[in-house]
Each structure stands twice: as structure tokens, then as C-alpha cells.
Amino acid sequence: MANRLTAxxxxxxxxxxxxxxxxxxTAKDHARVATMGEVDELNSHIGLxxxxxxxxxxxxxxxxxxxxxxxxxxxxxxxxQRVLAAQRVLGLDERLAHYNASLPRLxxxxxxxxxxxxxQAHVCRTVxxxxxxxxxxxxxxxxxxxxxxxxxxxxxxxxxxxxxxxTLNRAAGGGEPQWQPRRVRxx
Numbered sequence: 001m002a003n004r005l006t007a008x009x010x011x012x013x014x015x016x017x018x019x020x021x022x023x024x025x026t027a028k029d030h031a032r033v034a035t036m037g038e039v040d041e042l043n044s045h046i047g048l049x050x051x052x053x054x055x056x057x058x059x060x061x062x063x064x065x066x067x068x069x070x071x072x073x074x075x076x077x078x079x080x081q082r083v084l085a086a087q088r089v090l091g092l093d094e095r096l097a098h099y100n101a102s103l104p105r106l107x108x109x110x111x112x113x114x115x116x117x118x119x120q121a122h123v124c125r126t127v128x129x130x131x132x133x134x135x136x137x138x139x140x141x142x143x144x145x146x147x148x149x150x151x152x153x154x155x156x157x158x159x160x161x162x163x164x165x166x167t168l169n170r171a172a173g174g175g176e177p178q179w180q181p182r183r184v185r186x187x
Contacts, residue, residue, distance in 0.1 A: 018033055021077035022080075031137055035135055042069060043070070043073075045123055045124045058164060068088050075150060096163055103167065109179040112126075114168070118168040121168055122165045128157050135150055
């Protein structure tokens with residue numbers, strides 16, 4: 001594992017660079033650093049979702065996901081290293097199937113919203129999609145820039161967050177806000 005920080009204000013980044021886990025320094029606006037930031041932001045939004053009153057299994061799943069995102073961050077800060085296990089993608093597939101099984105088929109597009117927890121899950125989903133786009137962009141730097149597992153994980157995670165938003169709305173006893181085209185709304 002990389003060296004752990006013992007001081008937060010090191011001043012070594014004042015020149016516009018940051019240290020990676022392998023000891024190299026890179027520009028703070030490099031795609032790798034931007035991707036690390038996207039993953040960190042996603043983890044923070046999931047932390048905010050965890051402040052809601054959630055079913056124990058959803059809470060446990062989100063805590064596991066936070067740890068996975070730290071693994072992904074570790075992978076990103078150590079170029080060429082693979083930390084996030086492929087089994088974690090399969091785990092997301094299993095949880096997705098589990099939560100999806102209790103939901104009705106979607107007949108219409110749904111709007112982000114409903115309960116506070118569901119709305120926050122939608123924010124997590126959109127931030128996850130942004131992190132996924134950053135991972136895909138980073139992958140253009142070469143085959144060792146980022147793992148396929150990392151990209152698959154974020155793709156599945158955004159799907160799971162969408163399904164969790166639906167699950168949270170149902171648990172709150174509310175419906176799902178559905179999109180209505182302008183011609184239907186009469187506006």
C-alpha cells in the first residue's frame with residue numbers, strides 16, 4: 001500500500017502537482033487525478049445517503065460500496081496496480097437482481113426525486129455516471145491506464161443506484177415521479 005499521510009497540509013501541491021501512491025507526481029488537472037476526484041465525490045455522496053434512515057441491508061450494501069470505491073481510488077492512485085476485484089462486479093450484479101426482483105416493471109421514465117433518500121440515491125447515480133465517463137476517458141491513455149473491472153464496476157453501480165432509488169421510494173410509501181412529455185402535460 002502507498003505511504004499514508006501524516007500531515008494534511010504538506011504544501012507539496014502548491015506547484016500544481018500531486019503525489020500518486022507510487023511516489024510519482026502528476027499535474028492536478030491530469031485525467032487520472034480528475035478521475036480520482038470523481039470517485040471521491042461519489043463516495044462522499046454515498047456517505048450523505050448513509051445519513052438517511054435506510055433498511056439494514058441497503059445500509060450494509062452502501063458501506064461495502066464505499067470500501068470498494070476506496071479500493072478503486074487506490075487503484076487509480078497507483079498506475080498499473082489492480083486493487084478492485086472482479087468479484088465485486090458480480091456482487092453488484094447479485095444485489096441489482098435482488099432489489100430489482102421486488103420492483104414493478106418500468107412503464108415510463110422516472111424523474112429523479114420522491115423521498116429525500118431516493119433523491120440522494122439519484123444524485124449518487126448521476127455522479128457515478130460522471131465517474132464512469134472519467135474512467136473511460138482515462139482508459140484512452142492506454143491498456144494499463146485503468147482496469148476493465150473498474151469501468152464495469154461503475155457501470156453496474158450506477159444501475160444499482162437507480163434501482164436503489166426506486167426501492168427507497170417504495171419503502172417511503174411514495175410513488176415514483178414519472179416523466180410526462182410536454183404534449184401530455186398540456187404545456
